[in-house]
Amino acid sequence: MAVAVHNPSNLELSTLTINVPHGHWDVRTYDEKSGEMVEASDLTNVLCNHQPKESDPSSLTHTCTMYVTKQSIKPFTVGFFTLTYNEEKDLAYDADIVEHGEAMIESEDLKLTFNVE
Numbered sequence: 233m234a235v236a237v238h239n240p241s242n243l244e245l246s247t248l249t250i251n252v253p254h255g256h257w258d259v260r261t262y263d264e265k266s267g268e269m270v271e272a273s274d275l276t277n278v279l280c281n282h283q284p285k286e287s288d289p290s291s292l293t294h295t296c297t298m299y300v301t302k303q304s305i306k307p308f309t310v311g312f313f314t315l316t317y318n319e320e321k322d323l324a325y326d327a328d329i330v331e332h333g334e335a336m337i338e339s340e341d342l343k344l345t346f347n348v349e
Contacts, residue, residue: 233315239305248300255324262312278324
């Protein structure tokens with residue numbers, strides 16, 4: 233699957249973000265210097281969690297967000313990357329729901345800390 237990411241701001245974008253159903257992907261990004269698609273799976277993390285459904289807060293839905301880091305999309309331009317399903321590779325990290333009063337989501341490689349007052 234080819235994905236285009238538009239940067240409408242006047243600031244450079246350094247992380248590409250997309251919602252995906254799981255973490256089984258080979259990721260390639262477009263390199264402007266070489267004019268070719270280059271492997272980027274080592275720069276990619278997929279954070280998955282379970283969160284309450286908006287239509288029924290008593291039930292949970294599984295969501296995943298992919299972050300491709302160290303990518304540069306200049307202001308007012310479009311960046312490209314491709315996703316290819318790969319059953320053997322899993323870029324996903326599971327995180328639990330942040331309960332009231334908790335300030336951190338943690339997995340093996342990622343740690344998100346929130347300012348909770």
